[in-house]
Amino acid sequence: MSTQTRTVLITGCSDGSLGAALAHAFHEKGLKVYATSRNPDKMPSLKSAGIHCLALDVTHDAYIASCVEEVSNLTGGTLDILVNSAGGGHYQPFLHLDLKKARELFEVNVWGYLAVTQAFLPLLMKDASPAPNGKKTMIVNNTSISSVLRTPYHSAYGASKAAMAAFNDTQRIELQPFGVRVIDLKTGSAESNFSKNRTNPLTLPEDSPYSSIEKEVENVIQGHATEQYAEDQTKWAQNVVSDLLQNSPPDQVWRGGRAGLIQLTNATEGIVPNVISDKAFQQLGGLDKLQEMLIDDEKDRQRQ
16 A cells, blocks of 8 residues: 555554544644554544544553554555553552552553554664655654653652653664654643543552641642643644654654743753752642641650
């Protein structure tokens, strides 16, 4: 079949997700979109738009191999763009972190991305050109702004995104000679169904040392702290796709609520002392308030 129409495969495309929003945006730009989800029945809006929907669980090799074979048969063995957008979340104070759930989070947010990328690389490399003006294919890893933040109670999630960002940067260097671009998508807050993918409890244990700031902690682990500046997902996706389809897209794409601000502050990392930036994160999670309470408690004990 003809491969003149650019092709893109996107993971994590259940309706309401950022992956689905990207699928719609690429489709509107005229690309042939292959949208994937663990359960294709969860992509009715994409199917109704005429987008090709496939089953893909990024944590299972058999699903990945089957998807590669199906896409290869449909495209003649090529692929122009791969977008790794599947993801999960787990938010808890580190003291209460479920390490089993944290490992499972890395399976999706890191190893799932890598497994899918390795499997689809032969398709991405087939028509890519090493020449400066030759055809380029693209890998996009949605690492989110959490990869550069120190948000309290996000240690596992942020670490998984930071790990993937590190892989992303090395992939960019190693695959550039083959004509494959690798782009880090730093997504800020955006409206989506991502809350369904959280595996953490939404409340603290009754005996938690953080109980005195329970409301502040739960505001973060339940996702309410970022909802006030969440960007419309359609707008976010359209902006991202416009960035990616430039002749020379940037190595990093920063889109979504607060993404521009975080991009700016991240550029000053190493210049501004941690004690200053840490304070802002502590205030976000109520940790400054907790420290004051603990200091007062200590003073009371000393007076007794």
